[in-house]
Amino acid sequence: MSHRNIKTDRAIRKALDEAGMSRRDFLRYSGVGAIGASAVMGTGAMLHTGEVQAVDTSARIVIVGSGAAGISCANRLSRQLRGADITVIDRREEHYYQPGLTLVATGVWERDRVVDRNANFLPSGVNWIQAMVEDYDPDNNRVITDEGESVEYDYLLVTTGLQVNYDAYEGYSPDMIGSNGIGCVYDNADHAARTWGMIDEFTRTGGKGLFIRPPGAIKCAGAPLKVTMLTEDRLSRRGTRDDAQLEYYAPGRGLFSQPDIDEFLKDHFPERGINLNWDTTVKGVDASAKQVVFDTPDGEHTEDYDFLHLVPPMSAPDSLRQSPLAADEDSDFAGWLEVDRHTMQHQRYENVFGAGDCVGTPIAKTAASVKAQVPVAVNNLLSHIQGQEMTESYDGYTSCPLITGIGKAILVEFDYDLDMVPSFPFISPYDEHWVPWVMKDRLLHGAYNAMMRGRV
Secondary structure, three states: OOHHHHHHHHHHHHHHHHHOOOHHHHHHHHHHHHHHHHHOOOOOOOOOOOOOOOEEOOOEEEEEOOOHHHHHHHHHHHHHEEOOEEEEEOOOOEEEOHHHHHHHHOOOOOHHHHEEEHHHOOOOOOEEEOOOEEEEEHHHOEEEEOOOOEEEOOEEEEOOOOEEOHHHOEOOOHHHOOOOOEEOOOOOHHHHHHHHHHHHHHHHHOEEEEEEOOOOOOEOOOHHHHHHHHHHHHHHHHOOHHHEEEEEEOOOOOOOOOHHHHHHHHHHHHHOOEEEEOOOEEEEEEOOOOEEEEEEOOEEEEEEOOEEEOOOOEEOOHHHHOOOOEOOOOOOOOOOEOEOOOOOEEOOOOOEEEOOOOEOOOOOEOHHHHHHHHHHHHHHHHHHHOOOOOOOOOOOOEEEEEEEEOOEEEEEEEOOOOOEOOOOOOOOOOOOEHHHHHHHHHHHHHHHHHHHOOOO
């Protein structure tokens, strides 16, 4: 057995031990899990083994963004079109497997496991402009980069992702992550790794831990919850749980958008000694003093901390948020890309489509949402090119393997109606189980890479 295989085998054994399952159990369910990993990346997601009939066109298609949505769109279009001029605009060269950042931030994975290169996924024959779009001019079918280049298009796919607004809190900046007890799982692998440094120290010594959920839509809304529960689990495993006080702060009166899981968590957190603080938002932070200033229903309040998981508000990137493509201030999705929630077509510009975190849809911003949205956006764009009726429809499917501790999770899958839509009858969407943990830890990354290549 090679050195790499020995390391992999040991890692699997460790995961099985922590999940409380035998190798026989794993082998019994591994086939189901491999399919399941694909399924929970998007409703009905299965490996495409056949070739599709390519559409002949000379259309100029511009994709803004080289995250999961943008690269998935580029791969699908490059296979399904013949003669098209496809351009991706994004300066980023590194690619982060963002569903894995929570595991890096809590010491389950190493940083390098979530880092790749966009060049490894972008298809050949696609133009890659390494710049950022600064202005959108949909009335003239063009975008302008921050280097002054004007790029014209016949069709535009907006897949920018979102931006994390650190400056929304007084005294906060991303370079503070990993010092003075501050962590933040979002944005990149370095932030996640530095967050683990802070959690590792906190769970060895104890103290007061504050966990923040900001107002508004955010990427992977379950991540602040998962970091909280995994930190509590680490404390318990290290025998320092009695030395720690854990406080979770929510901007409203809920913890999760799906009502059944919200009810579960409202019982589960207190059962684990995690105190819930409602209608509370951060105003600012004084890192040197290890203090946070909150706005509460009773006025301004200052709290000391030893560890602080400080998640800022998020939005569409400024260039998109301030563009004609954004929904206006009277919309429920003000500032996000204004799309039809089912067709993923822009509601005012018929040659513009969107997918991923930047779109204004009433559902979670997750990789599973991306997986379900991308085929709809691409196939409807193809229908539009051919002058055909758009028949693809996104039902709001999203998925969150809600990790409650090392070795256990709840596989939460739901749609626009907030109804549970479980993929597997033998996994209760209401109970903690080892199978979602194994999917998250061992299987979903491969399904994600297949999604990026447009294969599922």
